[in-house]
């Protein structure tokens with residue numbers, strides 16, 4: 001089974017969120033399952049830097065209105081996987097974040113940039129590289145949403161079967177919506193611009209294109225797959241999703257335990273594991289020192305590693321801090337994003353020096369330090385397709401305190417009395433999306449901490465949880481086989 005994996009970001013070369021972690025871990029896991037997997041990505045400078053042995057494959061055929069582009073084939077230096085690079089310097093030779101400029105404004109030509117990525121993926125699906133034609137094109141998020149539309153249009157125009165397409169939604173809130181004039185630039189048949197196509201309230205939606213034209217839709221947790229069928233979480237696309245519910249499923253993300261494991265974490269001065277926890281106390285002391293928190297081994301430290309957005313529910317945090325601090329707790333926040341949320345957290349840090357610390361920015365080593373050095377990792381999201389930080393917290397014995405939505409609900413078991421009794425508790429789950437709801441969960445964290453034996457037992461259960469990519473890769477493999485039952489392969 002040949003699988004082309006199309007995406008816009010990849011850890012550690014270019015990352016704005018969990019999508020990059022998934023793109024780094026899932027393709028190697030699919031390879032281990034016997035899938036012959038290759039990636040296709042824009043030739044962003046960071047991606048080019050991370051590849052070697054690049055050779056031209058072919059010029060991209062005429063499609064969307066965009067500068068001439070060619071496709072290169074190369075290999076990632078890190079894991080040796082093959083990647084096709086869409087080489088269009090006028091569109092992609094820009095440093096930094098793939099979606100916004102240095103001042104945080106979206107690039108004005110995003111439709112052309114990601115239209116071209118979708119077009120390249122579809123063209124590879126129809127044999128642009130004669131040496132390797134994929135059976136399945138697997139697209140990720142709106143940046144690749146046009147690929148299934150191009151595949152469908154090509155298949156119809158050329159009367160060919162073409163590749164099967166899978167579209168994975170990592171976050172339905174980001175949709176790639178552009179004004180209707182954009183449609184003329186995309187090179188899609190006019191019939192596809194309609195309510196059953198890529199049109200969304202008179203505009204062009206890349207997300208909707210993926211949802212309408214992919215053969216299968218997946219999202220990154222079973223609960224989120226159900227939630228997006230409702231108007232509350234459907235972002236205007238719940239009707240489309242309900243119409244396609246028979247091809248929609250949820251496959252939970254995994255964790256790359258080579259990167260996120262306390263016993264093998266190169267970023268920790270003193271590694272630890274469930275049977276030797278001294279390193280965790282050391283990590284806490286280091287975190288407190290690094291962020292200017294009081295050196296208090298007994299303070300219950302709450303950590304946050306997150307984009308600062310409304311989605312993540314972090315505006316609920318400042319209102320609970322007076323009580324959290326009064327109870328002897330501390331808060332360590334690493335994040336970047338919304339200026340208003342940053343300001344509120346900054347205000348709290350100023351009010352509680354040595355007890356509340358905010359580090360603004362994107363910092364991978366510090367992220368490991370916060371996950372390892374905190375006692376509790378907070379993820380009070382409004383919605384959460386899967387969420388990775390709670391999974392990292394579990395492995396590091398840093399109990400997740402989460403809202404019971406999406407992947408958070410699927411991966412954290414609340415410390416209720418009955419769950420404590422049967423040993424299944426792994427963290428704290430609350431439902432009411434309000435400061436009051438969060439506050440009640442924070443109180444329960446303090447209450448459990450006051451019972452050290454119970455705390456240690458929950459910590460041990462948390463650290464024993466495994467969310468292996470292999471399980472996810474097997475589920476994707478089954479999906480591909482379902483789409484292409486006659487493809488000869490080893491396993492996948």
Ligand code: ADP
Pocket residue numbers: 016017018019021171305306307334335336361362363364367386387388389390
């Ligand atoms: P999302 O993709 O919605 O941002 P996830 O929980 O799926 O949320 O993934 C977030 C990823 O980004 C995690 O790997 C997390 O550690 C990382 N991350 C988020 N903010 C920062 C930051 N400020 N510095 C370093 N890593 C961060």
